[in-house]
Amino acid sequence: MVTQTSFTLRPRGRGFHLVTDEVLAHLPALPDTGLLHLFIRHTSAALTLNENADSDVQVDMGTIFDRLVPERQPYYRHTLEGDDDMPAHAKSTLVGASVTVPITGGRLNLGTWQGIYLCEFRNRASGRHLVATIIG
Numbered sequence: 004m005v006t007q008t009s010f011t012l013r014p015r016g017r018g019f020h021l022v023t024d025e026v027l028a029h030l031p032a033l034p035d036t037g038l039l040h041l042f043i044r045h046t047s048a049a050l051t052l053n054e055n056a057d058s059d060v061q062v063d064m065g066t067i068f069d070r071l072v073p074e075r076q077p078y079y080r081h082t083l084e085g086d087d088d089m090p091a092h093a094k095s096t097l098v099g100a101s102v103t104v105p106i107t108g109g110r111l112n113l114g115t116w117q118g119i120y121l122c123e124f125r126n127r128a129s130g131r132h133l134v135a136t137i138i139g
Contacts, residue, residue: 037139055118
């Protein structure tokens with residue numbers, strides 16, 4: 004069985020946002036065993052798995068990525084959409100556009116401290132569109 008659904012996450016500002024519960028709210032019932040593949044249809048945001056317990060992780064990840072790919076660099080050529088746009092594209096490439104999570108017992112088989120993150124790299128963004136494919 005393969006099921007696919009598309010949905011939009013609520014808009015968020017720049018940062019690393021735990022979205023596990025919001026993603027689950029948009030999904031149909033999960034099979035007993037299988038895989039959930041999530042794909043983000045944007046080039047200035049990303050998806051990843053990371054710690055879901057300490058919100059300092061979210062802050063630290065933002066700081067790390069802003070230092071890795073700073074804004075307003077003289078070598079950027081793609082600058083018409085704002086200071087945060089080209090760095091957002093680079094950060095998105097570093098993190099990636101998708102995650103895959105195993106499904107076991109009808110639930111996401113995440114580690115104890117894992118959650119699904121929306122990595123929003125624009126200062127102001129509209130809701131982000133995701134495609135969820137469930138294989139089970």
